[in-house]
Amino acid sequence: MSGQDHGDDGVSRRKVLECMTWAGTGVLWTVTGGVPRSLGIIDSAEAATAAAPGMSFLQISDSHVGFDKPANPNALGTLEEAVNKINAVPAKPSFMIHTGDITHLSKAAEFDNAERIISQTKLDVHYVPGEHDFIDEEVKLYRERYSRGTKGYGWYSFDAGGVHFIGLVNVVDLKAGGLGNLGAEQLAWLEDDLRGKSKSTPIVLFAHIPLWTVYPQWGWGTEDGGRALEYVKGFGSVTVLNGHIHQVMQKVEGNVTFHTARSTAFPQPAPGAAPSPGPMKVEDAKLRSMLGVASISFKQNEQRLAIIDTPLQG
Amino acid sequence: MKTLNRRDFGVQLGLALAAAMLLPATKARADDMDVHIDNFVFQPAELKIKVGTTVTWTNRDDIPHTVVSAGKFRSKTLDTDDKFSFTFTNAGEYKYFCSLHPHMTGMIKVE
Numbered sequence: 001m002s003g004q005d006h007g008d009d010g011v012s013r014r015k016v017l018e019c020m021t022w023a024g025t026g027v028l029w030t031v032t033g034g035v036p037r038s039l040g041i042i043d044s045a046e047a048a049t050a051a052a053p054g055m056s057f058l059q060i061s062d063s064h065v066g067f068d069k070p071a072n073p074n075a076l077g078t079l080e081e082a083v084n085k086i087n088a089v090p091a092k093p094s095f096m097i098h099t100g101d102i103t104h105l106s107k108a109a110e111f112d113n114a115e116r117i118i119s120q121t122k123l124d125v126h127y128v129p130g131e132h133d134f135i136d137e138e139v140k141l142y143r144e145r146y147s148r149g150t151k152g153y154g155w156y157s158f159d160a161g162g163v164h165f166i167g168l169v170n171v172v173d174l175k176a177g178g179l180g181n182l183g184a185e186q187l188a189w190l191e192d193d194l195r196g197k198s199k200s201t202p203i204v205l206f207a208h209i210p211l212w213t214v215y216p217q218w219g220w221g222t223e224d225g226g227r228a229l230e231y232v233k234g235f236g237s238v239t240v241l242n243g244h245i246h247q248v249m250q251k252v253e254g255n256v257t258f259h260t261a262r263s264t265a266f267p268q269p270a271p272g273a274a275p276s277p278g279p280m281k282v283e284d285a286k287l288r289s290m291l292g293v294a295s296i297s298f299k300q301n302e303q304r305l306a307i308i309d310t311p312l313q314g
Numbered sequence: 315m316k317t318l319n320r321r322d323f324g325v326q327l328g329l330a331l332a333a334a335m336l337l338p339a340t341k342a343r344a345d346d347m348d349v350h351i352d353n354f355v356f357q358p359a360e361l362k363i364k365v366g367t368t369v370t371w372t373n374r375d376d377i378p379h380t381v382v383s384a385g386k387f388r389s390k391t392l393d394t395d396d397k398f399s400f401t402f403t404n405a406g407e408y409k410y411f412c413s414l415h416p417h418m419t420g421m422i423k424v425e
Contacts, residue, residue: 071376105378132414135378135391174414176384176409176419219415278354
């Protein structure tokens with residue numbers, strides 16, 4: 001497939017750009033043969049489900065349960081709003097992934113509160129940890145809850161709807177001056193996990209910190225992420241889903257689509273737009289337009305994967 | 315200046331002597347140093363101190379940080395306004411970083 005416009009799915013470059021200005025407020029993105037195409041602005045997740053039937057799953061990220069600072073004094077409350085939004089979608093997704101920072105300070109009560117709210121979706125949830133989930137003294141609370149049947153600090157893979165999903169941990173053993181870190185043991189496991197897989201198997205890699213370098217000055221990247229991407233290079237459809245940066249960002253490189261999800265707790269500034277990546281205080285009326293969840297749909301045999309970011313409001 | 319009688323003068327002298335005797339301890343406290351964490355930055359990023367100095371880090375961000383020098387010292391996770399202190403008893407160069415946000419680095423030079 002080549003060219004900008006062809007067939008019924010074709011959209012003009014102008015249309016794509018027009019849609020990009022709406023990115024994050026409910027745009028249906030599809031990827032065909034590695035080229036991202038916006039199919040137009042949609043009103044809600046319901047419309048998205050109708051537009052792209054087939055296997056779909058949700059991504060939720062950075063719930064930071066326990067956070068109570070000015071940027072959002074009630075992070076548990078906005079997580080609950082996100083869950084209500086998920087429950088309102090008529091077509092039930094297959095499952096959900098949570099890309100880390102479930103809690104703010106790895107306290108038992110924070111994990112318990114998160115579980116109490118997230119379980120109301122009645123969905124299977126596949127977690128990977130964020131750095132905020134590993135800061136209890138013994139680094140055991142996350143692992144006791146979510147690491148059963150996983151390797152190392154909690155990496156694993158599973159298959160669903162013909163897609164191979166791989167959850168990675170890149171928040172452990174970080175080196176001074178560096179970025180996120182996967183480590184040799186996990187990379188060896190990843191290489192082994194992918195060995196023998198048909199190159200036509202769609203791959204979804206998910207981890208907390210972006211596996212691609214978004215903004216190293218703020219630590220937004222993974223030191224050895226490039227090595228993980230080497231292993232998936234030959235596959236026809238690769239989607240990389242991350243959190244950590246509390247904003248929607250997307251990039252396509254060959255057959256690989258990179259995407260980051262919003263937080264349900266607080267927004268963070270665009271790269272370099274503030275003195276630090278810390279929580280960004282916005283007007284109360286604006287907060288919920290900067291928080292949200294993502295829905296990802298996949299159509300078999302079309303190498304098409306659509307990501308819809310839905311804010312809590314707006 | 316008010317005039318002092320002899321007895322008051324004696325008291326003043328006594329206080330001055332006491333202060334002088336306490337001086338070494340007071341002085342050591344005055345030499346203790348602070349490092350603030352603001353906007354994901356250790357400030358000052360580099361500190362030169364004398365052996366025996368205590369350095370206290372204070373996290374003034376809305377996000378938790380840590381202070382870690384491999385094999386030397388490691389704070390607990392510092393939430394907003396939490397502090398961590400370490401007394402440097404040996405000369406040397408101590409590189410340290412935040413293990414949650416490793417792009418945050420600092421240095422203490424102890425002479």
